[in-house]
Amino acid sequence: MDFTQLIKNRYSCKKFDGRKVDTAQLTAILEAGRLAPTAKNLQEQHIYVVQSEDGLAKLDRCTPCRYGASTCLVVAFDSENVFTYPGEKRDSGVEDATIVATHMLLAAAAAGVDSCWINFFDPEKLAAELGLPENEEILMILDLGYAAEGTKPLANHDSRKALSETVSYL
Numbered sequence: 001m002d003f004t005q006l007i008k009n010r011y012s013c014k015k016f017d018g019r020k021v022d023t024a025q026l027t028a029i030l031e032a033g034r035l036a037p038t039a040k041n042l043q044e045q046h047i048y049v050v051q052s053e054d055g056l057a058k059l060d061r062c063t064p065c066r067y068g069a070s071t072c073l074v075v076a077f078d079s080e081n082v083f084t085y086p087g088e089k090r091d092s093g094v095e096d097a098t099i100v101a102t103h104m105l106l107a108a109a110a111a112g113v114d115s116c117w118i119n120f121f122d123p124e125k126l127a128a129e130l131g132l133p134e135n136e137e138i139l140m141i142l143d144l145g146y147a148a149e150g151t152k153p154l155a156n157h158d159s160r161k162a163l164s165e166t167v168s169y170l
Contacts, residue, residue, distance in 0.1 A: 006109050011153035013114035016068040016145035020051070025111040026071065029144070032107030033075075036100040039083040039092035045100045046136055048074040058129045059141065063121035069143035072118075074126070075101045076136040097139040108144055114151075116143040 001009070021029075026049070033047055050059055050072040059066055059074075066072060075097050082091040101117070108115045118141040127138055 001110075006106065010106070010109040010115075011157050012116040013069075013143070013145070013147045013151060014067050014116060015148040015151045016070065016114065016143065017148040018068050018070055019146050021071040021113055021144050021146075025108075025113050026144070028111050029073075029104050029107045029113065033073075033100045033104040036096075036103040038096040038099065042081055042083060042092065042096070044078040044081040044093060045097050046076045046078065047100070047104075048076065048130065048132070050074060050130075055130075059126070062126040062129055063118060063141065065116070065118045065120045065141075065143070067116060067143055068148070069116070069145040071144040073101075073104060073142040073144065074130065074138060075104075075140050075142060076127075076132060076138045078135055079137050080135045093137060094139060101140055101142060104142060108142075113144050114147045115145075117141075118143055 030047060030049070033045065034043075036045075038044060050056060051070065056066065056072065059072055077093045077097040079093055082093040082096075084091045105115050105117060121141065123138040126141075127136065132138070
């Protein structure tokens with residue numbers, strides 16, 4: 001499948017069948033995140049692979065949005081190892097972690113693994129639940145697995161605004 005078709009077909013899976021993600025597929029997904037560009041190549045991301053019953057139970061205490069996924073990637077970044085942009089108002093932490101997460105989400109689709117980007121949780125509560133270092137901030141959870149039978153995209157999945165509504169040439 002070509003890239004345009006891949007991004008057109010990919011959707012947020014809201015019901016997984018519980019099967020474990022194949023090790024080779026998971027490794028390819030993680031590798032895509034490792035290869036993602038980051039500001040000044042700081043590579044401040046840290047990915048936590050959550051697959052154990054105990055780890056998944058910790059996630060379930062913090063969000064109702066695991067949807068039965070067998071594998072969840074908690075995407076965090078080291079807030080002490082970021083590039084601060086001119087003006088001192090923004091840094092690269094959230095943006096770099098987002099690039100990493102997006103690479104992994106698309107790599108999952110390419111590998112035949114369904115996914116869902118989860119932000120419905122309190123990052124500080126989840127960090128405490130997982131025992132993460134204080135310098136790390138959680139961006140998101142990426143649910144991974146295989147769609148349960150009958151699961152499909154939302155009805156409005158193919159509804160997109162025209163480029164003329166979202167792009168301006170200056």
